[in-house]
Amino acid sequence: MISRVAESCFWLNRYVERVEVLSRMLGVNFAFQLDIELAATERWRPLVIVAGQEEDFLKRVEAPQADDGERVQEYLTWNEENPSSVYSSLRAARENARTIRETISLEMWETLNDLWVWLRSKDAHKLYERNRTTFYSRLRDQCLLFHGIAQATMLHEAPFEFMRLGTALERAGQTARVLDVRHHAVGPVDAAEEPPEAIAQWLTILRFCSGVEPFLKRRTAAPSGAAVAEFLLFDPAFARSVLHNLDRVGNFLELVSTGGTADTGRASRTLLAETRGQLASMSIETVLAEGLHETLTWIVETTAELSRAIHRDFFDPIVVRGSSQTQTQTQTQTQAQSSSQGQGQSSA
Amino acid sequence: MAVTRDAQPLFERYQTLAGTWDEYFREDGTPRSQARRIVAELERIGVKEFRARQKLADATFLRGGITFSVYSDRRGAERIFPFDLIPRVIDPARWDRVERGLIQRIRALNAFLADVYADQRIISEGVIPADLVLGAKGYLPEMQGIRPPGGVHVHIAGIDLIQGPDGEFIVLEDNARTPSGVSYVLENRTVMKKVFPRVFAQSHIRGVEEYPLRLVEALASVGPAPDAEEGTAVLTPGPFNSAYFEHSFLARRMGVPLVEGRDLYVEDDRVYARTTLGPRRIDVLYRRIDDPFLDPETFRKDSVLGVPGIVRAYAKGNVALANAIGNGVADDKGIYPFVPDMIRFYLSEEPILGQVRTYVCAREEDRKYVVDHLDELVVKAVNEAGGYGMLIGPQATRRERADFRGRIEADPRNYIAQPRIELSTCPTWTSKGIAPRRVDLRPYVLTGTKGTWVLPGGLTRVALVEGSYVVNSSQGGGSKDTWVLRSGSMQGDAE
Numbered sequence: 064m065i066s067r068v069a070e071s072c073f074w075l076n077r078y079v080e081r082v083e084v085l086s087r088m089l090g091v092n093f094a095f096q097l098d099i100e101l102a103a104t105e106r107w108r109p110l111v112i113v114a115g116q117e118e119d120f121l122k123r124v125e126a127p128q129a130d131d132g133e134r135v136q137e138y139l140t141w142n143e144e145n146p147s148s149v150y151s152s153l154r155a156a157r158e159n160a161r162t163i164r165e166t167i168s169l170e171m172w173e174t175l176n177d178l179w180v181w182l183r184s185k186d187a188h189k190l191y192e193r194n195r196t197t198f199y200s201r202l203r204d205q206c207l208l209f210h211g212i213a214q215a216t217m218l219h220e221a222p223f224e225f226m227r228l229g230t231a232l233e234r235a236g237q238t239a240r241v242l243d244v245r246h247h248a249v250g251p252v253d254a255a256e257e258p259p260e261a262i263a264q265w266l267t268i269l270r271f272c273s274g275v276e277p278f279l280k281r282r283t284a285a286p287s288g289a290a291v292a293e294f295l296l297f298d299p300a301f302a303r304s305v306l307h308n309l310d311r312v313g314n315f316l317e318l319v320s321t322g323g324t325a326d327t328g329r330a331s332r333t334l335l336a337e338t339r340g341q342l343a344s345m346s347i348e349t350v351l352a353e354g355l356h357e358t359l360t361w362i363v364e365t366t367a368e369l370s371r372a373i374h375r376d377f378f379d380p381i382v383v384r385g386s387s388q389t390q391t392q393t394q395t396q397t398q399a400q401s402s403s404q405g406q407g408q409s410s411a
Numbered sequence: 412m413a414v415t416r417d418a419q420p421l422f423e424r425y426q427t428l429a430g431t432w433d434e435y436f437r438e439d440g441t442p443r444s445q446a447r448r449i450v451a452e453l454e455r456i457g458v459k460e461f462r463a464r465q466k467l468a469d470a471t472f473l474r475g476g477i478t479f480s481v482y483s484d485r486r487g488a489e490r491i492f493p494f495d496l497i498p499r500v501i502d503p504a505r506w507d508r509v510e511r512g513l514i515q516r517i518r519a520l521n522a523f524l525a526d527v528y529a530d531q532r533i534i535s536e537g538v539i540p541a542d543l544v545l546g547a548k549g550y551l552p553e554m555q556g557i558r559p560p561g562g563v564h565v566h567i568a569g570i571d572l573i574q575g576p577d578g579e580f581i582v583l584e585d586n587a588r589t590p591s592g593v594s595y596v597l598e599n600r601t602v603m604k605k606v607f608p609r610v611f612a613q614s615h616i617r618g619v620e621e622y623p624l625r626l627v628e629a630l631a632s633v634g635p636a637p638d639a640e641e642g643t644a645v646l647t648p649g650p651f652n653s654a655y656f657e658h659s660f661l662a663r664r665m666g667v668p669l670v671e672g673r674d675l676y677v678e679d680d681r682v683y684a685r686t687t688l689g690p691r692r693i694d695v696l697y698r699r700i701d702d703p704f705l706d707p708e709t710f711r712k713d714s715v716l717g718v719p720g721i722v723r724a725y726a727k728g729n730v731a732l733a734n735a736i737g738n739g740v741a742d743d744k745g746i747y748p749f750v751p752d753m754i755r756f757y758l759s760e761e762p763i764l765g766q767v768r769t770y771v772c773a774r775e776e777d778r779k780y781v782v783d784h785l786d787e788l789v790v791k792a793v794n795e796a797g798g799y800g801m802l803i804g805p806q807a808t809r810r811e812r813a814d815f816r817g818r819i820e821a822d823p824r825n826y827i828a829q830p831r832i833e834l835s836t837c838p839t840w841t842s843k844g845i846a847p848r849r850v851d852l853r854p855y856v857l858t859g860t861k862g863t864w865v866l867p868g869g870l871t872r873v874a875l876v877e878g879s880y881v882v883n884s885s886q887g888g889g890s891k892d893t894w895v896l897r898s899g900s901m902q903g904d905a906e
């Protein structure tokens with residue numbers, strides 16, 4: 064398929080994933096911060112940090128308001144200048160979709176465009192004021208609907224595979240970021256000595272990843288830091304665990320390379336295999352010994368590097384044969400992207 | 412679809428304009444036979460329900476993202492092309508003549524282009540003055556001696572038609588380069604079916620859905636390899652182009668890739684696309700990039716939209732471009748007055764469709780007449796489109812006319828003039844209820860090596876502003892669905 068189109072497929076799903084994850088986090092935080100005893104700084108600020116926007120956020124609000132839940136939600140939901148806000152991510156997803164309408168199905172386009180038209184409507188703002196939980200659920204559900212529609216209406220070939228590659232890579236990075244929330248709230252995780260309210264916070268982190276029930280199917284004990292981290296990093300079957308998504312990235316890289324030469328996608332596949340191997344060789348004990356935050360930072364940085372390798376391998380291939388002018392100006396959104404990626408990294 | 416009992420009738424106060432053909436009503440106020448069914452149905456619906464359905468239609472366009480971008484808006488605003496729910500209805504006999512006339516005209520325009528870029532018999536035999544042809548902006552000397560694959564120049568044509576006071580369709584303008592708007596024809600129809608399912612079930616309307624398939628067929632027929640559908644693509648300037656929706660729509664409905672210039676490159680005079688699995692040959696392009704921007708090696712050096720070297724590949728016959736390069740000479744407003752002569756010259760036939768009497772200011776005698784009669788005439792700059800560079804004499808101020816007189820004297824080659832035609836009207840929804848508004852029609856004509864096909868109907872554009880004659884979307888125009896009725900669907904309704 065056309066490289067530029069593949070790139071849009073890849074980023075379309077990454078942005079949809081961002082909308083979904085951020086909406087779920089905001090909705091969960093809204094619902095669950097009510098019954099936990101937390102210091103003001105631990106309630107909302109971590110979400111801004113996870114989004115990679117702390118610096119920008121602090122520039123925009125007066126210090127006393129920096130931990131005000133309303134301000135944080137407003138900023139993460141609606142702010143058009145915050146590249147990580149729900150609004151900006153949905154706009155980017157929709158713009159990618161608009162660019163490749165001939166590639167995605169009509170139903171996918173309508174779902175996404177509908178959500179965009181709605182988010183910009185008075186109705187959406189009213190719902191945000193009156194019933195925030197339903198507001199965030201709607202965003203999250205429409206993203207899930209989008210995946211279902213894609214699965215049911217697209218040809219299961221290269222464009223779809225690049226979309227799913229985007230989802231898997233985004234999930235691996237997002238889960239690592241989310242798992243770091245407690246680090247941003249209370250500092251380094253000490254698995255041996257956790258205060259009683261930690262359980263509630265680990266539960267919240269599982270909810271951020273829609274992982275409570277899957278977690279309970281693995282363990283019946285109360286969620287501890289070590290248990291939750293182990294689950295989110297290593298579980299082979301949980302839809303949002305890092306290892307599972309690296310496996311999926313590997314599968315999709317194989318699929319999109321099929322039909323090419325032995326060199327097609329070589330750099331990405333090699334980097335993925337190394338990363339996956341390294342993660343699989345760890346255990347939760349070694350991770351905690353090294354420091355959870357350090358491991359998570361490594362994962363976030365590596366997924367960004369993988370993204371760049373995929374870009375070089377598939378989206379901006381250098382045509383080697385013969386004449387000169389074939390290396391042209393592919394400068395779509397990757398620039399905006401790598402900057403928002405960069406911001407993501409600085410938080411980790 | 413409940414209809415309120417006290418439905419207020421829609422057409423009660425409808426008044427046709429004097430001296431103007433109305434598509435629905437005769438001067439005595441009775442509906443024409445082809446409009447009877449739809450008038451009855453609209454009356455049944457009533458004002459309130461009509462309003463509700465107009466809202467539904469607008470929402471459907473917005474939801475579908477059936478929009479055009481507005482260049483002036485930095486935030487990338489998209490607007491819907493205003494759509495009027497009351498359809499234009501054309502009876503089968505009238506359409507039959509239009510169809511034959513269009514096919515004839517396209518054959519002549521195609522023969523003209525083939526001749527201009529080869530032997531130029533039409534000039535040497537004195538049918539059209541050489542300076543009008545060779546001095547036209549759209550004439551590209553670089554194309555001299557190049558025969559496009561299959562000998563087809565005008566794969567896709569949009570011929571603008573109007574109906575004068577007698578109701579006969581005549582040609583107002585030719586477009587043999589990249590006529591746009593066909594996506595609205597198809598989308599308008601889809602929306603109408605959704606909004607008026609009952610009317611559709613009863614009305615025996617000829618379908619328009621096959622257009623993309625006909626188009627891909629015509630494109631494949633001119634490919635260097637026979638039926639090489641896999642190497643066909645639509646070439647767009649990109650998502651910021653105002654017609655991007657249409658480019659994407661056509662690619663989607665033909666099932667071919669949509670590419671931008673930067674997705675393509677030329678090597679060994681062949682065109683390749685950059686794909687995730689390496690280079691892939693492309694041999695047919697439906698290009699929606701204008702000639703000057705197509706190839707910085709041949710035309711504008713500053714174009715970043717085009718593909719360097721693509722003209723070389725084209726000249727070698729390694730890629731077919733639709734439409735061919737250099738077609739601008741055929742739809743030049745200065746050439747238009749000679750199309751009837753062209754038809755006689757190349758086809759030895761009499762033109763089936765009439766056209767508007769045109770004064771060519773390059774001719775001394777015509778120029779004098781135009782300058783003396785500016786208050787009666789519509790003056791058009793030859794190289795402008797979209798309703799720009801135009802003077803509507805009867806509506807213009809004294810100063811505007813003086814200004815145009817100066818421009819004509821300074822550059823006569825660049826101006827033509829025509830009497831103002833009382834464009835036909837069609838009932839149209841306005842803030843004051845249903846009122847007559849002027850319309851034109853752009854049918855679409857496809858040509859491959861296997862023949863020519865006319866889309867039944869086309870894009871009806873309507874001047875939504877009261878008293879306006881300008882139907883262009885950039886200047887307050889909207890569109891309507893266009894119904895060509897099936898023959899035999901109006902038995903006993905002879906008019």
